[in-house]
Amino acid sequence: xxxxxxxxxxxxxxxxxxxxxxxxxxxxxxxxxxxxxxxxxxxxxxxxxxxxxxxxxxxxxxxxxxxxxxxxxxxxxxxxxxxxxxxxxxxxxxxxxxxxxxxxxxxxxxxxxxxxxxxxxxxxxxxxxxxxxxxxxxxxxxxxxxxxxxxxxxxxxxxxxxxxxxxxxxxxxxxxxxxxxxxxxxxxxxxxxxxxxxxxxxxxxxxxxxxxxxxxxxxxxxxxxxxxxxxxxxxxxxxx
Amino acid sequence: xxxxxxxxxxxxxxxxxxxxxxxxxxxxxxxxxxxxxxxxxxxxxxxxxxxxxxxxxxxxxxxxxxxxxxxxxxxxxxxxxx
Numbered sequence: 001x002x003x004x005x006x007x008x009x010x011x012x013x014x015x016x017x018x019x020x021x022x023x024x025x026x027x028x029x030x031x032x033x034x035x036x037x038x039x040x041x042x043x044x045x046x047x048x049x050x051x052x053x054x055x056x057x058x059x060x061x062x063x064x065x066x067x068x069x070x071x072x073x074x075x076x077x078x079x080x081x082x083x084x085x086x087x088x089x090x091x092x093x094x095x096x097x098x099x100x101x102x103x104x105x106x107x108x109x110x111x112x113x114x115x116x117x118x119x120x121x122x123x124x125x126x127x128x129x130x131x132x133x134x135x136x137x138x139x140x141x142x143x144x145x146x147x148x149x150x151x152x153x154x155x156x157x158x159x160x161x162x163x164x165x166x167x168x169x170x171x172x173x174x175x176x177x178x179x180x181x182x183x184x185x186x187x188x189x190x191x192x193x194x195x196x197x198x199x200x201x202x203x204x205x206x207x208x209x210x211x212x213x214x215x216x217x218x219x220x221x222x223x224x225x226x227x228x229x230x231x232x233x234x235x236x237x238x239x240x
Numbered sequence: 241x242x243x244x245x246x247x248x249x250x251x252x253x254x255x256x257x258x259x260x261x262x263x264x265x266x267x268x269x270x271x272x273x274x275x276x277x278x279x280x281x282x283x284x285x286x287x288x289x290x291x292x293x294x295x296x297x298x299x300x301x302x303x304x305x306x307x308x309x310x311x312x313x314x315x316x317x318x319x320x321x322x
Contacts, residue, residue: 013255020262021269027273057311061314065318067319139311224321225320226318229314229316231313
């Protein structure tokens with residue numbers, strides 16, 4: 001076989017160039033026609049997700065009514081100047097925050113009492129007020145009575161009584177509580193802290209409630225319906 | 241004897257120039273195809289992107305303190321003397 005001439009080489013090169021150009025055109029056009037989605041390149045490969053759980057200061061009254069119902073004083077008995085009744089201190093109250101659980105007040109005195117000689121009818125309430133910390137913060141609980149300690153006084157008797165105690169669910173209060181109010185104390189007419197540093201449910205389970213039993217000493221000449229509004233206030237003091 | 245004249249054929253210089261053109265065209269074509277390929281992303285369903293680096297920051301309680309906070313609940317004591 002003889003040598004290939006330069007003309008033949010040139011012809012082959014031209015063919016090669018043509019094939020290359022046509023091949024490139026075909027490749028680019030086919031790549032462009034592929035059904036693809038172009039993703040945006042992210043500026044950074046690191047992101048931050050910020051989640052903030054808000055702090056909630058909240059109390060719930062599991063028992064918000066102390067109802068002595070109706071009755072009268074045995075005025076035919078000259079010794080009955082007063083009728084004295086106090087609520088039961090319920091040692092196991094159904095939690096209003098954590099379903100299926102109980103708030104246990106192991107130091108509670110138990111059943112309430114009624115002077116059956118002087119108190120005709122009336123009802124011994126089955127529990128004092130029960131206050132739960134249902135928020136997410138530590139709180140102080142304070143209390144105020146709209147009527148105040150002289151709520152039941154009359155013109156003839158100014159030594160009626162309207163009192164309270166405090167019992168803690170498993171030493172729930174950091175201070176106050178049973179330390180200061182385990183005996184009957186006159187209802188406050190100004191806002192008074194009755195439990196310091198009460199924790200929320202999640203941080204100290206079964207340890208977030210207080211119970212406030214009530215005592216009334218009703219004078220014999222009192223007549224009519226008596227209502228008193230007791231306001232409990234939770235004040236934020238910190239996070240658990 | 242027939243003597244082939246050099247003028248009948250293409251010169252070696254011309255062949256060399258065309259060869260260089262062919263090489264350049266080939267290189268440019270290859271570069272064009274590769275560049276086109278690199279500019280697209282194909283998302284295949286079910287496959288996880290290889291760019292999985294990330295950071296999750298969680299703060300419970302938050303830095304925003306809303307103090308003093310208070311909550312109030314009312315209760316009632318009731319009795320009726322007949």
